[in-house]
Amino acid sequence: MSDVMSMVVGEIVLNRELVPRHFLMRVKLPASLAIPLPGQFVMVRIRGRIEPLLGRPLSIYAFERDKTALVIELLYRTMGKGTFALSRLKPGEDLEILGPLGHGFDIFPEIKKIVLLAGGIGVVPLSFLASHYRKLPTNDHRIIAYLGAKSADHIVGMDRLKETCTEIKISTDDGSSGYRGFVTELLAEDIESYLHGDSVIYACGPRAMMKRLAELLKDQDISCQVSVEERMACGVGACLGCAIHVKAGGDKTQYRCACQDGPVFDIRDIVWN
Amino acid sequence: MKNKKEQINNSEPSMAVDIGGLILKNPLMTASGTFGYGKEYAPYIDINRLGALIVKGLSLEARKGNPPPRIMETPCGMLNAIGMENVGVRAFIDEKLPFLRSFDVAVIANIFGETINEYKKIAAILSTVEGIHGLEINISCPNVKRGGIAFGAHPDTAYEVTGAVKSFTDLPVIVKLTPNVGDIAEIAESVEAAGADAISLINTLTGMSVDIEQRAPHLKNITGGLSGPAIKPIALRMVWEVVNRVSIPVIGVGGIIDANDALEFLIVGARAVQIGTANFINPRATLDILEGIDNYLKRHHMKDINDLIGTLKDGR
Numbered sequence: 001m002s003d004v005m006s007m008v009v010g011e012i013v014l015n016r017e018l019v020p021r022h023f024l025m026r027v028k029l030p031a032s033l034a035i036p037l038p039g040q041f042v043m044v045r046i047r048g049r050i051e052p053l054l055g056r057p058l059s060i061y062a063f064e065r066d067k068t069a070l071v072i073e074l075l076y077r078t079m080g081k082g083t084f085a086l087s088r089l090k091p092g093e094d095l096e097i098l099g100p101l102g103h104g105f106d107i108f109p110e111i112k113k114i115v116l117l118a119g120g121i122g123v124v125p126l127s128f129l130a131s132h133y134r135k136l137p138t139n140d141h142r143i144i145a146y147l148g149a150k151s152a153d154h155i156v157g158m159d160r161l162k163e164t165c166t167e168i169k170i171s172t173d174d175g176s177s178g179y180r181g182f183v184t185e186l187l188a189e190d191i192e193s194y195l196h197g198d199s200v201i202y203a204c205g206p207r208a209m210m211k212r213l214a215e216l217l218k219d220q221d222i223s224c225q226v227s228v229e230e231r232m233a234c235g236v237g238a239c240l241g242c243a244i245h246v247k248a249g250g251d252k253t254q255y256r257c258a259c260q261d262g263p264v265f266d267i268r269d270i271v272w273n
Numbered sequence: 274m275k276n277k278k279e280q281i282n283n284s285e286p287s288m289a290v291d292i293g294g295l296i297l298k299n300p301l302m303t304a305s306g307t308f309g310y311g312k313e314y315a316p317y318i319d320i321n322r323l324g325a326l327i328v329k330g331l332s333l334e335a336r337k338g339n340p341p342p343r344i345m346e347t348p349c350g351m352l353n354a355i356g357m358e359n360v361g362v363r364a365f366i367d368e369k370l371p372f373l374r375s376f377d378v379a380v381i382a383n384i385f386g387e388t389i390n391e392y393k394k395i396a397a398i399l400s401t402v403e404g405i406h407g408l409e410i411n412i413s414c415p416n417v418k419r420g421g422i423a424f425g426a427h428p429d430t431a432y433e434v435t436g437a438v439k440s441f442t443d444l445p446v447i448v449k450l451t452p453n454v455g456d457i458a459e460i461a462e463s464v465e466a467a468g469a470d471a472i473s474l475i476n477t478l479t480g481m482s483v484d485i486e487q488r489a490p491h492l493k494n495i496t497g498g499l500s501g502p503a504i505k506p507i508a509l510r511m512v513w514e515v516v517n518r519v520s521i522p523v524i525g526v527g528g529i530i531d532a533n534d535a536l537e538f539l540i541v542g543a544r545a546v547q548i549g550t551a552n553f554i555n556p557r558a559t560l561d562i563l564e565g566i567d568n569y570l571k572r573h574h575m576k577d578i579n580d581l582i583g584t585l586k587d588g589r
Contacts, residue, residue, distance in 0.1 A: 234553040238309035241344035
């Protein structure tokens with residue numbers, strides 16, 4: 001069957017720790033792989049190993065393509081045994097890659113203020129999104145990034161954001177850089193300026209951050225898309241492991257898959273409690 | 274020009290197997306709950322090459338499933354507590370089955386009920402539609418409060434469900450057994466006596482995993498079903514026990530990742546195998562395993578897979 005895709009083998013060309021527990025990985029893949037869209041992810045396994053067993057879903061940070069290869073960049077934080085094993089790999093070692101997967105961010109070229117709200121490693125898909133907006137033919141978007149982290153030494157992705165964003169605002173839990181407190185508080189100070197139909201908010205970060213954002217936007221008229229994170233086994237909607245609780249009309253709710261129906265959802269569709 | 278002997282050695286071995294009257298082109302099946310409704314993996318695998326496709330377990334009405342987190346990786350395995358989320362049997366027939374009808378593959382519906390009456394109704398509904406070639410009775414799901422394992426854990430209830438489904442269908446009926454029992458062969462004998470056409474085993478083992486920092490279970494459901502390579506030796510032992518006690522075909526399930534794993538089950542006596550968790554880590558797992566078995570048969574100069582099944586040498 002000509003339309004059968006397959007898992008591909010990718011070669012690691014870079015795997016470097018940027019700040020403690022945060023790694024930048026570049027993986028060289030066959031050029032035939034589909035071009036990733038902002039918000040999409042790949043399932044990553046270490047080739048030939050049975051442990052860790054399952055692939056790990058990693059958000060795509062950036063990509064480059066030429067006639068012979070597609071090189072994707074993955075920026076990840078070590079969380080458990082899977083990401084820790086990935087962090088030990090050296091250039092030249094092989095990965096098994098399935099993807100790009102999932103439903104990425106909707107793009108609104110006509111909306112001129114693009115607001116990004118990133119918590120920690122949540123900066124990854126948002127940075128990809130910012131560069132996508134910057135490459136649009138009009139290229140007249142104001143891109144304002146709100147970046148929250150535990151402390152100054154946990155901030156990642158600043159260099160890329162500086163290339164694409166009009167403005168970057170920082171908050172840290174301990175005040176070691178920028179505003180001291182939650183990044184949602186920083187956004188709350190400016191929210192009035194985004195409520196005139198010319199802005200869209202994109203967010204990715206810890207669930208607590210996104211829940212606070214949902215509360216902040218509850219009675220506000222502004223569209224907001226969030227990228228969620230869940231443990232996954234298959235990445236394609238078969239295992240139903242990555243359930244996200246969403247509204248289904250009236251008082252009804254249902255589960256959707258983060259992998260196939262997301263990972264990007266409208267913030268108002270998700271049941272946050 | 275090859276001589277006659279070489280031609281015989283190079284001819285493709287026959288892979289066809291008979292599962293209770295259902296003739297499959299090969300013994301590779303997708304385990305229920307690990308292949309969605311087929312469409313999810315269609316971009317990655319030529320479904321026509323499968324022996325059978327067993328769809329996600331179906332209940333009479335749609336089921337929402339358990340709250341997340343639903344899965345957790347454990348050493349060489351995974352725990353899941355999906356909770357039988359599915360679209361319901363009628364939505365399956367209307368929305369999912371038309372896609373599957375376009376393939377030349379045996380489609381087996383895995384069915385699940387909270388009561389025996391529900392099992393009967395689902396069996397009756399599925400027996401009247403085109404494109405279903407067999408039923409697999411799920412009496413072994415550990416992740417639901419009612420039904421599932423409650424029927425599979427005792428010979429009498431397993432007998433009752435099997436007999437009830439058999440009286441409402443002419444399709445071949447496979448009964449999927451749980452390993453969470455004292456004597457699985459006793460349950461197997463019971464469902465054979467009730468008229469089961471085949472038996473598949475094992476479903477997942479009930480397990481648990483704890484987040485030591487939070488001092489809380491990783492799964493919202495607290496316990497889940499363990500699958501993956503970690504359970505393969507247990508599954509193999511149970512298949513061996515059951516093939517020695519029943520006459521109907523046995524389908525081996527549990528932690529099969531590669532062709533060597535599948536060959537172990539066939540040698541022990543399984544007439545077919547189901548691939549589950551391996552689909553998640555490699556969408557092509559079933560076909561890679563099929564090719565590996567084919568190579569093994571050629572290497573051992575076997576012309577028919579049935580010459581391999583049940584050839585375990587005892588007493589070593």
